[in-house]
Amino acid sequence: MYMYMLRTSTNDWARLPTQKTLETPLFQDHLIRSRMDSPSVQFVSDFFIQPRHAVEESKKPIYLPPWDLAMLSVHYIQKGHLFAKPQEAYTQKDFMQSFLDKLKESLALALVHFYLLAGRFKTVKSNDPHFYTICIDCLNSPGARFIQATLDMTVSEILSPVYVPPVIQSFFDHDRVVNHDGHTKSLLSIQVTELVDGVFIGCSFNHVLGDGTSFWNFFNAWSEIFKAREKGSYNNAISRPPVLRRWFPEGCEIPINLPFSDPSEFVFPYEAPVLKERVFHFSAETTARLKTQVNGECETKGKGDEISSFKALTALVWRCIIRASRFPDDQVTSCRMAANNRRRMCPPGLPPDYFGNCITAVTTYTTTGELLGGGLGAAAWLLHVAVAEHDGEKINEWHREWLRKPAIYNLRYFDPYSVMMGSSPRFTKYGPEFGLGKAVALRSGYAHKFDGKVSAYPGWEGGGSVDLEFCLPPETMAALEADNEFMAAVAV
Template identity: 65%
Template sequence: MTPPPPPPPPRSVRFISDCFVKPPQLPDGWNRPLHLPPWDLAMLSVHYIQKGLLFPLPPRCLDPGFDRPAFIRSFLEKLKRSLSSALFHFYPLAGRLATLKRADPPFYTVFVDCANSPGARFIHAALDMTVADILSPTYVPDVVQSFFDHDRAINHDGHTLSLLSVQVTELADGVFIGLSMNHAIGDGTSFWLFFNSWSKIFQAQEKGAVDVVPLSRPPALTRWFPENHPGPLSLPYTDDPSSLLARFEAPELRERVFHYSADAIAGLKAEANRQCGTTSISSFQSLTALVWRCIARARRFPPSQVTGCRIAANNRARLDPPLSPEYFGNSITPVRTAAKVGELLGSGLGWAARLLHTAVAEHSSAKLREWNEDWIKRPQVYHLDKTFDQYSIMMGSSPRFDKYGNEFGLGKAVALRSGYANKFDGKVSAYPGHEGGGSIDLEICLPPTTMALLEVDPEFMAAVTDS
């Protein structure tokens, strides 16, 4: 019998050009060091944020007689012009990290230097694949990781790498716009505020607006420091910062996006509240409880094993007084709860959801200030392999972010995807569903064996609408 032909070689991204983009002008104070508070400095050892949107090209671009190269050139120039205007408002993203050292007394701190930088990076790349090639496989193809710059970079690398990099990857019938943003400069709220602002500026310039477009929601760039500690803050480094930094390599993972309709989520919320005799448990807490239970079951841990669940909590409104919703920086901490596997699986959905609800409700301004005071006494940075253990799950991102409202003259994106960054066994990222209306997509990362068991878990799959 004739053996089957070998599989085709994997297609790879071709890099066509790159350049750096600066603001057309700079606001007052741009040349002063931007010192980083504890929530920012704690991020120095984790990866950049890597998120992007997949857009189909207009049908006319696929016509044989259409001048597609001219269309792409014009599109890229419009992106660069609007990016430049966006950087006027978000000028720290055009900077670099720098280190201030003093010998006596010993002092070592990292800050943003906006005066000595070529700007944000902008890359044009291409790939001989279609939109369907990206979306139709059950698991997210590995090639998607190539849609983002700064692969595997940690935030401390922002001393030499751009703090923001935009990669526009041209597909056979689509375009992927991928952003890599240094996580020491901002969290997911900051990331999507920038993405949303860039989109609004692009649309305004399409209508003839000037280079610097005013924003209805400008970022609040002044960093929040705890009282009596205005900064700069010293880190326990010597000349070699490796004592605090670590590079994390993820194990082999399957990455799959599961979709939950608004009705399915409403059903989970109703059931969790019914089991607890309350109405206070939220939709997201109910969905998180489901995922926590089902992944714990798929991992086949013994009943006595303690398993944790962490939720990335936005602290802006929790502080007293609260921060601006447009605060540009990191204002997140992981809220953790834990239980023995036997308790988690032996009790109902509502039991797990109530644990999560209680942990979130107790995440107070007093606890946040205590965290900052403790950090100042004992500075440390997050290490992915220590902060997030193999027995836990971590719910990151948020379905509340306006991710599908970003348009760049191509209509609405058809999908959101992420890069290699900050993924590990049990990482779950929550996105709004494409159709909106309260639907949610969960990007779940698990080892192949665990993923296979999750995919046949009746409780889990009963809630999945499609994926």
């Protein structure tokens, strides 16, 4: 049994009767609407799902550590899967309704393990003495949001254009929303969009609650529960239970008293510039060749010095984007890579399934002239050294500085002369299947799109292949597509 709630306004929730079965379609005559920026996407239903049963730990406020609080003014994580409809979708009259019901039921079960995702943020503050703290409140929340939508387009029409079509952004809820809005908006929102011959499952996940490791742990666990229920083998356990207890650095007072009096002091909306988005594919053979090339150029001696294939690919991307941007030789440029800190921390690191944010950006600087004149191996070595030096002491230093002067990330101040490599091809992103078979593609929403942002996905065929999603201004994208070094590495 789980609760549905109809959204009536931002802060007004009308509780509906508890549904004991999922046999009757809900809201058939409600909430039919189109998004202004994508009139062809039709919204069918909009309601909320709570955990199947309450967990004792969810009844207390959950306070947030520095890595989580730093995310308050950036966007939700928005990633999703495009599936082809299975054959039974064309022979079973009620296929989609049955599929949606199974998704809802398995989501309610998944939220028992990931109960934070069904909560809301709550701010407690006072002026005398000053006190301003933010926590997760799982008691006074309608739950996670679940949206059903339709779109009169085919899978081919989504994938065949050279550039990612803007309609993809309409496959995700919480468009342009920042994480602090989790005070009044769901921390997790699932949108299921039915296409003519496919289904897109888009997940909007509040970044304050966790990083990419946490996101994909949840997504895979949800699919695991769906699959186990189909087989009749679900026993209330999952293969990788999340570690939900928040980690705080030594010497940190709990809860953290932020040096603010109002959200306007640290929450800033972000509007992306005009960008082209394109996904480039790099085969396993190409990534292996790049690895061999850079290690040969750097004459690395042993395994500890060996430059990885992903750093080699990142070096290629950095050089080619900066060349396409046509910056002067003396312009300082940087490359940022998101580093998972779980195993790097000192004292000993957090468990691999720690559910929360445990990332910082590892940044490498040089000038445009040195980057383009030094060769691919030299660029890869800069990245390699920066990652090697990112150790427990660097992480502790970050926390000491943050506790001395708390800072909230702001997308508006991103370095325009840099490249940011986000996400990771190491995540199990093609694991979620929900009974539909392997997804045909991964796509992302509006969130975190800026000039020079590149997101890494595993290639569909696996084996070391990589897909990179580029976000660049039209003129820079055109120059990149004309770059012989870059296009020679791209798989047709």
